[in-house]
Amino acid sequence: MKFSEIYKRRVLNESFKNWVELFQEDLMDVHKAHLVMLKDQKIISEKTAENIKRAIEVLQKDFSIPEEIPEEVEDLYFLFEKQMEKIIGDDAGALHTARSRNDMDNTVFRLFLRKRFLMLMDSLIKLTNTIFEKVESDDGAGLIIQYTHGQPANVSTLGHYLSSFLADLLEDMEGFLNSIHNLNRSTMGACAITTTGFDIDRKTVSDLLGFDGIVTNSYHAIVTSHWIEYPCMWLKNLMNDITRLAADIGHKASCEVGILEFPDNLVQISSIMPQKRNPVIIEHIRIQAGLAIGILNGLESLMHSSPYQDINELSDAPVKEFYNGLKYIESVLELLDETLENVSVNEQRVREISTSTGTTTTELADYLVRNENLNFRTAHSIVSEFVKSNYDKSKLKEKFEKTTDRKLNLSFDRIEEILSPNNFVKVRKVTGGPAAEGMKPVLIEIKNKLFDITKDINQIHDKITKSDEEREKRFEMI
Amino acid sequence: MKFSEIYKRRVLNESFKNWVELFQEDLMDVHKAHLVMLKDQKIISEKTAENIKRAIEVLQKDFSIPEEIPEEVEDLYFLFEKQMEKIIGDDAGALHTARSRNDMDNTVFRLFLRKRFLMLMDSLIKLTNTIFEKVESDDGAGLIIQYTHGQPANVSTLGHYLSSFLADLLEDMEGFLNSIHNLNRSTMGACAITTTGFDIDRKTVSDLLGFDGIVTNSYHAIVTSHWIEYPCMWLKNLMNDITRLAADIGHKASCEVGILEFPDNLVQISSIMPQKRNPVIIEHIRIQAGLAIGILNGLESLMHSSPYQDINELSDAPVKEFYNGLKYIESVLELLDETLENVSVNEQRVREISTSTGTTTTELADYLVRNENLNFRTAHSIVSEFVKSNYDKSKLKEKFEKTTDRKLNLSFDRIEEILSPNNFVKVRKVTGGPAAEGMKPVLIEIKNKLFDITKDINQIHDKITKSDEEREKRFEMI
């Protein structure tokens, strides 16, 4: 039957091109795994299996694919079958026994995305290592100002700050990794919807493709959107987290704040405005993350109210669009990696802001509570007076004496020291605080998570490698 | 200082009302846990602790809260402190030692949402049980038609269909449960940003509030959005899944399809159009889920490019909006539970559609492949002829003979039987297929997941109950 020209051009041909560009290779692996199983289960004869094997081998070298979808077929698979037919005749059709395009396509999409997601995981691990090294480096110990609601609020360290983001990142990565496991299951054997009357072995096919296992319920296999939605939502969350960091780093590195700095090669400067040294890279991270979020949101809402059936929302066009989104995400991760590797602290500027905004004065009040046995509110009212006097240390002592009826035994130097940004950090040794003691459990937690994630990914990789070998071996042996 | 009237009305007062309506009770628990810890760590004196305890006890019975935020305070906490002050004087302020509104509010929001999420989990478990019972009931064995791309494609059972949705549901529940664990951590001790110089014990406070543990890095504690975003994304996915099921059930229960049916009390009928029996409840599920998704999307995009600082996006207004969304979600779950509990199958209609659309003819082709040793494509071409003859069994035999040069040893009755919907299901005993043998592993998997989820939730509940007792006991003992 001839399709309408418009339908052919706008639907069939677009789909054909997606298959040629993206899914061919994985499809071949599925053919092989399915063939091995059909033969093992004696669903097809040894002779037929050999013929199909031969045809596959020929076409692996010499599959002639036109630029546009040819008149006589609906998709790439039928073209493949047609060419098999030319080589081995009627046996060609036997490869499609006990399967359907529904389960086959879905498995191919999962294989395709699995590969891309694992690559993304590599980029994420690279990024976490960059951050972890920065946290543990001298830069990591550098003082910074932390803001709340856009206002300078506390002194802390770059390491404390970045390890917080690292904690967020690792949570996103754990989630994303779980979503890869959700995806990493075979749908082969579900056939169109309800499996088949042939005595197939779904587990073998799954094993030969390196999956964790099968999607058990055959309807679930061809109808669930989780393999596409779960990664979507995790990557969206990741991108959202990154836009938040970008907004904050952009602020800290802005002209007027200036507590973070970048090397020249990340900064667009102006020959005529030498002070202009803002890293536009941050803006591009924000934009590319935003574009990725747009695509991911689109994929997510595509499922909204789509019938709980096998539908083309679970087919090549959305997977292709996902792939477009992944390119932005890869770029964002690389740009962020470059940004965080190169950022450094301008401690002088930190001290200036700290002094001018009195970010450490709360520590003086706390000191009085702890060491002078004052009530919290009393200490605060004394220090408040000191602030109003524009940090006149005599006034502090005066006010203390007036309030408590005793002298404050602190030298001016000691007061200065208590108010210093370094002291502010040093005393914060509570679990999770910026002092070395506080950071210790933070770092241990991060290391453990990183270790677990890396181990898990390696296991996935290993399983795939082994299954690839096993599949090729058993295909050879047919 | 007096705030602008508009700012007071539109911001401070709205926030005040949220605190009064939603967060008061959890705030009291936080006060107690923090007080116990301050005393244990000797950060405040026993005397002060006793005073504060006394004030809390008085105010628990008799905290006078005006309808509108009073002139002299910024929020509910300050009002509370002011009233404590009237009872115990300066000691009132000591309760706020070594904490800040940042960590305190965040912990309160987590406690509040934890309670609501656990309630939602109860509704979800009720729903899964309803579905599971339906799957295992006689209704579950009822035949239905399954559709692909809106077209009748296979015969299956209601149980096969609903257990697929159950699998999706359980995946969403596992994810949501993980997100509850992410949320179920204490931020107390992070103070404003960087912990404190006081020698606090973050773990004790966490334990006394029944948390899994603390958010270690103190910056992470006050800056992460995951406690709000992760549940958001899981619930959104859940709602999306439900809209898909609703779309499909709506189709299956529609006037012209009619393979699913509902009792009268779920159907809006018309006195003058007696055939009108569509369950509008499905439409309302779709709409309420859509409204929930809107709110959840809003919360998600709220974080987009918000600075990676403590910001009011992580404060009471968004939590309140989340709460509005939860009401829709509760309603959706209840309506879906009611729908699935009451749905039944119209098998006669299933047989009609099956016959008129030839959904079982593929099974006849498969039968020929399996039992008559035919090639897949050959079998299909024979059956295709049979279909074109409008199911003339003699023509089938004729065509078979012409193609294979041998007779087809099947009685007309046997052919009829092979083509029957019941046979179609019966032979599909592959893992995950609709026959009893195929469903077995499906049911086991579901049971295991349900068991694990229920166990996990019970542990969370237990921990909370115990910590509630412990906290009250130790508060009493001050």
Place this chain on the structure above:
Amino acid sequence: MKFSEIYKRRVLNESFKNWVELFQEDLMDVHKAHLVMLKDQKIISEKTAENIKRAIEVLQKDFSIPEEIPEEVEDLYFLFEKQMEKIIGDDAGALHTARSRNDMDNTVFRLFLRKRFLMLMDSLIKLTNTIFEKVESDDGAGLIIQYTHGQPANVSTLGHYLSSFLADLLEDMEGFLNSIHNLNRSTMGACAITTTGFDIDRKTVSDLLGFDGIVTNSYHAIVTSHWIEYPCMWLKNLMNDITRLAADIGHKASCEVGILEFPDNLVQISSIMPQKRNPVIIEHIRIQAGLAIGILNGLESLMHSSPYQDINELSDAPVKEFYNGLKYIESVLELLDETLENVSVNEQRVREISTSTGTTTTELADYLVRNENLNFRTAHSIVSEFVKSNYDKSKLKEKFEKTTDRKLNLSFDRIEEILSPNNFVKVRKVTGGPAAEGMKPVLIEIKNKLFDITKDINQIHDKITKSDEEREKRFEMI
């Protein structure tokens, strides 16, 4: 028939409460307009009309509405009809001749939203006036720095800046006003779907309700989503624009930039950190706008793939949710109005930043091009040298002479003047530039738009007032 308890509680009763809370009054107006038309067209008898009139008058004073939906009715309208029946017997039903709940409800929702949208328009006009006054005030002439990509780039005036936002605002308002016109059409007479066989007069009903006209095609009347979607999208755009302004004003008013300032009553300060003077109001504008956007997005995507039929997506629940969104929007507009009314410029800080970042040096280069007949790139290279010398005016003259072989006839004072922020603005008198000459066409354009919008709104208001009077008069005359 008795509905399922859950369905009643979660659907019927929620809807009932919406009608009682929000739509009652408009429904009464629709009754009256429809009644007048039925009588005029002689579709019902004069006697019946009189009876119905009497019943309406009684119930206007004394309509007894229970808190929960009573057992025997499906919605508020049926309750109303039942109570009419108690007063006038069978004639009660005649009011529903030649109409249906479809066209009636839709008209009520349009009346309800029309009222709220016109109120919003009033707030928007108040806001535009506030901005316009600020632009024309002394504050408006105050110098500010303008940024690109977060970097200081040009000197301009507050008036130039705010009138740009005003231009955006007016474009949004024009669009929103168009969407009100789209909404402001009667659907009465469409009945369920296809009008009726009765000889009704749709125009009269429309006129009596103050509409611009009718939605002509009766299917269009009950199926289009534009009356809800168009306002949605315009208000979303408005909110998005406001979040952009909020982000920029937040930056300009931040601690470290400080070129914009707010009075004390808009600033949350800290007793212990006196420099903290950031207007948190900006953050709340961002958040409330974000929450509104979430709701509006939800309403928008509710329509995605909803069948092109009369559906409950076009019914009370989404209209109620829209109303929730409108409350946020009202709040945002009021907070923004307060913000812009009170903002002022810190010109000293503007001059500091201008000097330290050399934002005016491009003007010196331009001056040389214009007055010394230099090539653009040559001028820039001379000024660039001057900048590198840290603004050493002798070096400028030297470099000029070396490059051009002639002296630069500019005194040091004149150079200073050329580089002054005031001069930078003064020379920019091109249409649309910040100098008075440049601003003139900007202000004229704004005034014209404001005039047109105001006139249009007044006409809508007038029409409504007149139709209200006419309707009551003709109802009285029955």
Place this chain on the structure above:
Amino acid sequence: MKFSEIYKRRVLNESFKNWVELFQEDLMDVHKAHLVMLKDQKIISEKTAENIKRAIEVLQKDFSIPEEIPEEVEDLYFLFEKQMEKIIGDDAGALHTARSRNDMDNTVFRLFLRKRFLMLMDSLIKLTNTIFEKVESDDGAGLIIQYTHGQPANVSTLGHYLSSFLADLLEDMEGFLNSIHNLNRSTMGACAITTTGFDIDRKTVSDLLGFDGIVTNSYHAIVTSHWIEYPCMWLKNLMNDITRLAADIGHKASCEVGILEFPDNLVQISSIMPQKRNPVIIEHIRIQAGLAIGILNGLESLMHSSPYQDINELSDAPVKEFYNGLKYIESVLELLDETLENVSVNEQRVREISTSTGTTTTELADYLVRNENLNFRTAHSIVSEFVKSNYDKSKLKEKFEKTTDRKLNLSFDRIEEILSPNNFVKVRKVTGGPAAEGMKPVLIEIKNKLFDITKDINQIHDKITKSDEEREKRFEMI
């Protein structure tokens, strides 16, 4: 200066490729228009102007563009300037007098999108004409069933149905056209932010590029997002409307409903399931529209909280992404056009459903009200009895007599006629109803709108053509 490799690859090079692929041609037009103006205003000398003209002419034929961005430049414009410099030396830089990349790029993006939007408008007009012809054709008079909440409710005509969608479409087109006018303004002369001290003539440049006029306020010119957001929101609404129609047509054309039909070349069939004739094209319209909506949503939320400054969100990457979205939209429009051109009505099926669901019985009740002087509710109760008797006409007469105490003077044939689908439509001649009389004002309204839109677009096209000629002429004359 050398940029980081990653920054170069991920940002600069991507942008470079966008400029080469999409924006080159429009940039050339901007160069010419700006050059003509600079010369006319005597901002550059005649000699310089001639040199630049010569360089442009050379490069128009022979601009050597490498595949990747070369080391020494930041973007395509600088490469162009560099190559001009090789031809004419220092004068090359003079072309950039009194402009900046900000205003230049923005104008180029507007020119680029204007061209694409006008092409889209052509597709939309083609679609409206297809629908209009269908409405007026015999197919248009074909009877269909209309549904509410998924249930058969009224008989109507295909023309009534499609002209409703046409009304929606035209409203979207009017809005989209308005958004093109919003975009169709020149930003040239805004320079970086605040115009310039040179005496430029913004109107001339605008006229030479065929714009409606200029964006007056220069800050507005480089900061507004409306030129990208407004088209975005209109196209999104258009796509949403189309998904609604697709959902409904998919239902009407589904296997079990079957009141709409498609020719074979739009239907994917199965050799073995001959009844399968559903148009999958509908599903692809839904998906591609969904993917477009995703991209448009992404662009919209990109602006959320982006500072109200010149930002890269208003730059090439988002415009490119918009372009990706436009490809989906073009495809959707073409597929929908193909669908609506080929759809036809299966009237036999309409009559079957009408009979079996009693969709016309309300008309019988209305008839009794109109012609037998019955009360609305009384008539309904009589007809209700008739329905319960399974349409026994004697029972109708009996019940009538019992209720009214008089005979019903209607023959069985006359009753049959009253109940016929054709009569149902015929009597609905109220404005906007499906009868010919009702459709008349519907068609006039549509024609008027189509006429106005077409006229407006033609004027835009004309203006562009004339300005192209004028620009080239004046460029030649330099």
